[in-house]
Amino acid sequence: MVEIRKPIPIQVAVNKVMNYSRLGNLEKVSLDDCDDRRLAEPIIAKHPIPPFTKSPYDGFALRSADTEQASLHNPVEFEVVEHIGAGIVPTKRVRKGQATRIMTGAQIPEGADCVAMFEICQSYERNGKNYMAIKRTMDKGQNIINKGSEVEMDDILIKAGTYINPGVKALLATFGYSEVTVAKKPVIGVIATGTELLDINEELQPGKIRNSNAYMIASQIKRAGGQVIYFGKLEDEFASSYDTIKNALHKVDMLITTGGVSVGDFDLMPQIYDKLGANVLFNKVAMRPGSVTTVAVREEQLLFGLSGNPSACYVGFELFVRPIIQRLQYSNKPFLKRIDAVLLEDFPKPNPFTRFVRSYLVYENGKVGVRLAGMDKSNVVTSLAYSSGLMVLPGGTRGYKSGAPIEVLLLNEQEGQKDF
Amino acid sequence: MVEIRKPIPIQVAVNKVMNYSRLGNLEKVSLDDCDDRRLAEPIIAKHPIPPFTKSPYDGFALRSADTEQASLHNPVEFEVVEHIGAGIVPTKRVRKGQATRIMTGAQIPEGADCVAMFEICQSYERNGKNYMAIKRTMDKGQNIINKGSEVEMDDILIKAGTYINPGVKALLATFGYSEVTVAKKPVIGVIATGTELLDINEELQPGKIRNSNAYMIASQIKRAGGQVIYFGKLEDEFASSYDTIKNALHKVDMLITTGGVSVGDFDLMPQIYDKLGANVLFNKVAMRPGSVTTVAVREEQLLFGLSGNPSACYVGFELFVRPIIQRLQYSNKPFLKRIDAVLLEDFPKPNPFTRFVRSYLVYENGKVGVRLAGMDKSNVVTSLAYSSGLMVLPGGTRGYKSGAPIEVLLLNEQEGQKDF
Numbered sequence: 076m077v078e079i080r081k082p083i084p085i086q087v088a089v090n091k092v093m094n095y096s097r098l099g100n101l102e103k104v105s106l107d108d109c110d111d112r113r114l115a116e117p118i119i120a121k122h123p124i125p126p127f128t129k130s131p132y133d134g135f136a137l138r139s140a141d142t143e144q145a146s147l148h149n150p151v152e153f154e155v156v157e158h159i160g161a162g163i164v165p166t167k168r169v170r171k172g173q174a175t176r177i178m179t180g181a182q183i184p185e186g187a188d189c190v191a192m193f194e195i196c197q198s199y200e201r202n203g204k205n206y207m208a209i210k211r212t213m214d215k216g217q218n219i220i221n222k223g224s225e226v227e228m229d230d231i232l233i234k235a236g237t238y239i240n241p242g243v244k245a246l247l248a249t250f251g252y253s254e255v256t257v258a259k260k261p262v263i264g265v266i267a268t269g270t271e272l273l274d275i276n277e278e279l280q281p282g283k284i285r286n287s288n289a290y291m292i293a294s295q296i297k298r299a300g301g302q303v304i305y306f307g308k309l310e311d312e313f314a315s316s317y318d319t320i321k322n323a324l325h326k327v328d329m330l331i332t333t334g335g336v337s338v339g340d341f342d343l344m345p346q347i348y349d350k351l352g353a354n355v356l357f358n359k360v361a362m363r364p365g366s367v368t369t370v371a372v373r374e375e376q377l378l379f380g381l382s383g384n385p386s387a388c389y390v391g392f393e394l395f396v397r398p399i400i401q402r403l404q405y406s407n408k409p410f411l412k413r414i415d416a417v418l419l420e421d422f423p424k425p426n427p428f429t430r431f432v433r434s435y436l437v438y439e440n441g442k443v444g445v446r447l448a449g450m451d452k453s454n455v456v457t458s459l460a461y462s463s464g465l466m467v468l469p470g471g472t473r474g475y476k477s478g479a480p481i482e483v484l485l486l487n488e489q490e491g492q493k494d495f
Numbered sequence: 496m497v498e499i500r501k502p503i504p505i506q507v508a509v510n511k512v513m514n515y516s517r518l519g520n521l522e523k524v525s526l527d528d529c530d531d532r533r534l535a536e537p538i539i540a541k542h543p544i545p546p547f548t549k550s551p552y553d554g555f556a557l558r559s560a561d562t563e564q565a566s567l568h569n570p571v572e573f574e575v576v577e578h579i580g581a582g583i584v585p586t587k588r589v590r591k592g593q594a595t596r597i598m599t600g601a602q603i604p605e606g607a608d609c610v611a612m613f614e615i616c617q618s619y620e621r622n623g624k625n626y627m628a629i630k631r632t633m634d635k636g637q638n639i640i641n642k643g644s645e646v647e648m649d650d651i652l653i654k655a656g657t658y659i660n661p662g663v664k665a666l667l668a669t670f671g672y673s674e675v676t677v678a679k680k681p682v683i684g685v686i687a688t689g690t691e692l693l694d695i696n697e698e699l700q701p702g703k704i705r706n707s708n709a710y711m712i713a714s715q716i717k718r719a720g721g722q723v724i725y726f727g728k729l730e731d732e733f734a735s736s737y738d739t740i741k742n743a744l745h746k747v748d749m750l751i752t753t754g755g756v757s758v759g760d761f762d763l764m765p766q767i768y769d770k771l772g773a774n775v776l777f778n779k780v781a782m783r784p785g786s787v788t789t790v791a792v793r794e795e796q797l798l799f800g801l802s803g804n805p806s807a808c809y810v811g812f813e814l815f816v817r818p819i820i821q822r823l824q825y826s827n828k829p830f831l832k833r834i835d836a837v838l839l840e841d842f843p844k845p846n847p848f849t850r851f852v853r854s855y856l857v858y859e860n861g862k863v864g865v866r867l868a869g870m871d872k873s874n875v876v877t878s879l880a881y882s883s884g885l886m887v888l889p890g891g892t893r894g895y896k897s898g899a900p901i902e903v904l905l906l907n908e909q910e911g912q913k914d915f
Contacts, residue, residue: 271582
C-alpha cells in the first residue's frame with residue numbers, strides 16, 4: 076500500500092515554515108571577528124563625518140578675500156605661519172596675508188576659508204621666513220570639506236540585518252564599534268539516514284554509497300550563517316533512529332535529517348515524527364525535486380526532513396531552511412534573491428510541478444542568460460558544484476524553449492529579498 | 496617642490512604585480528573545514544557513479560522478457576523472492592517469473608533488467624508467499640540507472656582552483672576525500688600609517704579620525720582567501736615606521752600599508768622603500784581613485800602601498816592584491832569577474848583617467864543595470880558598504896549618460912576571470 080499524500084503549493088509550504096521564524100538571541104563579537112555575520116543593530120553615526128572641517132588636498136589654507144587682487148601678473152604674497160599634517164591640530168589663526176601649509180585630511184585652521192593646492196602656489200623663503208605666492212583668486216569654501224557634510228551625527232547609516240562586508244566593517248571602525256552586536260549563530264543539527272550510507276572514510280561496499288548530503292548541508296548551513304552539529308548517519312532502524320533524533324533535539328535550535336521521508340518500505344521519518352509528537356506542517360510539496368520535503372514542529376522546534384536525493388536535499392534546504400536562518404540574523408530579506416533571465420538552451424522536460432533546476436548565470440552584452448548546470452538527472456551530484464542559481468520553471472508546461480524569460484534564484488547573493 | 500610621477504596604464508601595473516604571482520604551499524584540511532577554500536588538486540572520480548546498477552524508484556526488479564504477454568486483460572504474475580532496501584545487497588538472482596521488491600537507490604539484483612514502479616503493480620499474498628502482477632509490458636533497461644552512467648572512474652570532475660561550495664563539498668564526500676588538499680592561506684600583514692589615526696577604541700580627538708582602512712582591508716583579505724596580521728597604526732615618523740615595517744616583513748608573506756604613498760610632506764613610504772632596498776614597481780597608476788597606489792618588491796616579497804583614502808585603498812586592494820591571493824590558491828581566474836551592464840543614471844564627471852566607481856547591480860527584465868552606490872566623493876566611506884561592483888569608466892571622456900553600456904567588476908563573485 077502506498078500512502079497517497081496531497082501536495083501543497085510551494086508558497087503555502089514556505090509560509091507554514093516562516094510562521095515559526097523568529098529573531099535570534101544577541102551576542103557581541105569583536106570587530107575583528109564580525110566578517111560575514113549580519114548586524115543585529117543599525118550602525119548609527121556617533122559623530123559627523125568628517126568630524127572636523129578639513130582639506131581634501133595638499134596646499135595652503137588662507138582667506139579667500141586676500142586673493143582678490145591676485146592675477147597672472149600680480150602674484151599676491153602670503154606669510155606661511157604654520158605647517159600641519161593630517162592629525163595635527165592647527166594652533167594659529169590665519170590672519171590677513173597669512174597662510175597655513177596643510178596636508179590632505181588635516182583640519183582647516185581658524186580664519187581660513189579655502190585651500191589653494193600646491194600646484195598653483197609658489198613657495199619660497201626670505202630672511203628665514205616662509206612665504207608663498209598665488210596668481211589667481213580663490214573662492215570662499217573652495218577645497219574645503221565641511222564638518223558633517225558627508226554624514227550628520229545620529230544618522231542611521233546601515234540597517235540591522237545587513238551582511239557585514241568590508242565596507243560595512245570600515246564604517247563600524249569609523250564610529251569606534253570595537254564590538255559588534257550580531258545574532259548568535261543558530262545551532263543546527265544534521266543527521267543522515269539510510270542503510271546505504273557509508274562514512275566518508277569507509278571503503279566502498281556493494282550496494283552502498285558514501286554519505287555526501289550531510290557534508291553538503293553542513294556547507295549550506297555555514298553559507299547561510301548557522302553552525303553545525305553533525306550527529307552521524309543512521310541505519311533504517313526505528314528504535315535507534317528515534318533515540319538519536321530525540322536526543323539530538325536537546326542540543327540544537329533546529330534539526331535537519333536527510334532521507335527517510337518518502338513512502339518507501341524503509342522510510343521511517345513519518346513514524347518518528349509521530350512518536351515524537353511533532354506536528355507535521357507538510358510532507359508533500361508541489362515541486363521538483365524535493366516533493367517529499369517534510370517539515371514538522373515540536374515545541375516550537377523545527378524539524379526539517381529533507382529528501383535523501385542530493386538535489387532535492389539541496390533545494391529543500393535553500394527554500395525552507397535558509398530563510399529561517401537568515402531571519403534569525405535579523406535579515407529583512409530572508410529569501411533567495413530572484414531575478415529575471417533568459418533561458419539559453421531548450422529544457423524539453425514536461426513540467427507537471429514547478430521545477431527548480433540547477434543552473435548558472437551567463438552575462439552577455441548587458442543581458443543575463445541562464446544555462447543548466449549539467450544534465451538534470453536529479454541524482455547527479457556533479458552539477459551542484461557549478462550551480463550559482465536555481466531556475467524556477469513553473470509547472471503545467473511541456474517544457475521551455477531557448478529564449479524563454481525565466482526567473483532564477485541566486486545562491487551566492489548575500490542580499491536576498493523580502494518575499495519568496 | 497612636488498615630485499612629478501608618470502602614471503602607467505592600469506593593465507601594465509597589474510602585469511608588473513602578477514609577474515610575482517606564484518602558487519601557494521599545500522596543506523590538508525579536514526572535509527569539515529574546507530568550506531570557502533579553493534581546491535589545490537582536481538577532484539577525480541575514484542569510482543564510477545553510480546558505483547553499481549541501481550533503481551531510481553520504489554518498485555519491482557524483474558526480467559522484461561517475462562512481461563511480453565502482459566496486457567490490461569492479461570495480468571502476468573511474478574513471485575516476489577526478495578525485498579531489498581537501499582544499502583542491502585540482493586542475494587537472489589531473479590529468474591523467469593520472479594521479481595524482487597526494491598527501494599529507490601538499491602542495487603538491481605542479477606537477472607533483472609528493468610524496474611516496474613509500485614504504482615503499476617498489484618501486490619498480494621497467497622499461501623504465505625508474496626506475489627505481484629503487472630498488466631503492461633516493460634522494456635529492457637527501463638527504470639535502471641547503470642553503473643558508471645553518470646560518472647566514469649578516473650574522470651576529472653572539478654579542476655584545481657575551484658572554490659569549495661556546498662556542491663563541491665558533496666562531491667568530495669562522495670569520493671571519500673576525508674581530507675582536502677588546499678593552498679595554505681597566505682599571511683598578509685596590515686599596517687595603517689598616519690598621525691591622524693585613532694584606534695577604534697579611542698575617543699575622538701580634534702583633527703583625528705579612527706583607523707577604518709586596516710579593518711576594511713582585513714575583511715577584504717579574508718574575503719579573498721588570506722589571513723591577516725595587523726601590526727597596528729604608525730605615526731608619520733620615519734625611524735619607528737621603518738623599524739615596524741622591516742620587522743613585519745619577517746612575519747608575513749606580503750605586506751599592505753595604507754597611507755603615506757603620496758607626495759605630501761609627511762608621506763614617508765617612498766623613503767622607507769628606498770631604505771629597505773625594495774624595488775618600486777610603480778608609484779603612480781592612470782586610474783581614479785588610487786592613482787598613488789604603489790607596489791614594491793624586496794627579495795620576492797610584495798609590499799603593497801595603498802592610498803590612505805578609503806575608496807582608493809579599497810580599489811587598490813581589489814585590483815592588485817586580490818589577484819595575487821587568488822592565484823596563490825590555484826585559481827586560474829584570479830581577476831574580478833567583469834560583465835557588461837547598462838548605466839542607469841548620469842555620471843557627469845569628466846574622466847581624464849579610467850575611473851572605478853563603487854556601484855551595485857540592478858536586475859530588470861533580463862537586463863543588468865548598474866547604479867552608483869552613493870555619492871562618489873572619494874572619501875565617503877558609506878557607499879562601500881552597499882557596493883557589489885565597481886563600474887569601469889574608461890578615461891578621456893566628459894562623463895557618461897544614463898543608458899550607456901558599461902563594464903562592471905563584480906566584488907562578491909567567487910568565480911573570477913582569466914585576464915584583467
